[in-house]
Amino acid sequence: MPFCDLHAHSNASDGTDTPANLARAASRAGLAALAITDHDTTAGHEECRAACDTLGVEFIPGVELSGDARALLSSLHLPHVGQLHILGLFVDSASPELSSLCLRLRQGRDERVPRMLASLASLGMPLSMDDVRAIAGDAVLCRPHVAFAMVARGYVSSKQEAFDRYIGLGGPAYVEKDDGAAADCIDAIHASGGLAVLAHPIHLNCRSNNDLRRVLSHLRDLGLDGVEVLHSDQPAEFSHTVAALARDMGLAPSGGSDYHGSAKPMALGSQRVPADVLEELRARRPVMKKAPGSVPGA
Numbered sequence: 161m162p163f164c165d166l167h168a169h170s171n172a173s174d175g176t177d178t179p180a181n182l183a184r185a186a187s188r189a190g191l192a193a194l195a196i197t198d199h200d201t202t203a204g205h206e207e208c209r210a211a212c213d214t215l216g217v218e219f220i221p222g223v224e225l226s227g228d229a230r231a232l233l234s235s236l237h238l239p240h241v242g243q244l245h246i247l248g249l250f251v252d253s254a255s256p257e258l259s260s261l262c263l264r265l266r267q268g269r270d271e272r273v274p275r276m277l278a279s280l281a282s283l284g285m286p287l288s289m290d291d292v293r294a295i296a297g298d299a300v301l302c303r304p305h306v307a308f309a310m311v312a313r314g315y316v317s318s319k320q321e322a323f324d325r326y327i328g329l330g331g332p333a334y335v336e337k338d339d340g341a342a343a344d345c346i347d348a349i350h351a352s353g354g355l356a357v358l359a360h361p362i363h364l365n366c367r368s369n370n371d372l373r374r375v376l377s378h379l380r381d382l383g384l385d386g387v388e389v390l391h392s393d394q395p396a397e398f399s400h401t402v403a404a405l406a407r408d409m410g411l412a413p414s415g416g417s418d419y420h421g422s423a424k425p426m427a428l429g430s431q432r433v434p435a436d437v438l439e440e441l442r443a444r445r446p447v448m449k450k451a452p453g454s455v456p457g458a
Contacts, residue, residue, distance in 0.1 A: 164438045
């Protein structure tokens with residue numbers, strides 16, 4: 161049975177593989193299809209698409225948008241203890257609505273990092289923006305870049321230690337960023353012709369299955385199309401629970417490794433997402449009306 165991976169990152173955000181090397185990794189893994197889903201950017205699409213075309217791997221244009229978990233969970237009277245990320249699959253990178261939201265979210269990341277560095281300096285671990293940019297290059301600024309800058313300075317021994325002790329949720333140097341409202345993320349994805357899929361629901365840290373059901377129900381009412389059933393951070397029992405909730409609510413299942421290259425110990429294609437999952441998602445794509453003479457998107 162052919163398999164696909166519908167959640168993977170390149171060095172356009174916080175992965176370590178170039179978009180072309182990400183495609184090559186997918187080919188080596190024997191994947192039939194690959195979705196590139198960098199954080200708040202579609203910058204790697206064309207490079208990855210060209211490499212996938214050469215290698216015979218189906219390219220799925222995607223993105224991972226940062227949603228405002230605090231606002232979402234507070235509206236449901238649930239504690240804010242998690243993160244909300246929404247994947248867009250089959251998106252059009254030229255969509256003005258998606259491009260505008262991605263730009264705003266990247267600006268929020270850019271404003272967050274100096275505040276995080278100020279907190280680290282107050283803890284006796286000074287870093288400059290140049291230190292972080294030396295790690296990130298032209299990529300979207302993400303917390304792993306700060307973590308690796310901390311490793312380079314000898315403040316911590318690993319990225320995981322940086323997150324666990326300092327910059328992870330609730331840590332002394334953790335800083336909230338300006339995330340998009342869940343409805344705005346879903347609407348921008350739909351405006352680009354894509355499907356909106358809740359990424360790694362385990363990271364919402366819901367206290368119970370009923371709380372998770374309430375979150376999924378609310379997001380479905382906002383237009384959510386699917387949910388990641390298979391993910392590298394989700395144990396089998398949790399995945400079974402999410403799969404059952406998805407069936408009950410009419411949400412399409414999705415899945416992926418959340419591959420980041422050497423930045424995260426997870427193999428591309430490790431979740432063995434069957435191709436029929438991709439086909440179900442593809443069948444749900446909206447029929448977009450094109451202007452006369454326009455070229456249909458991928």
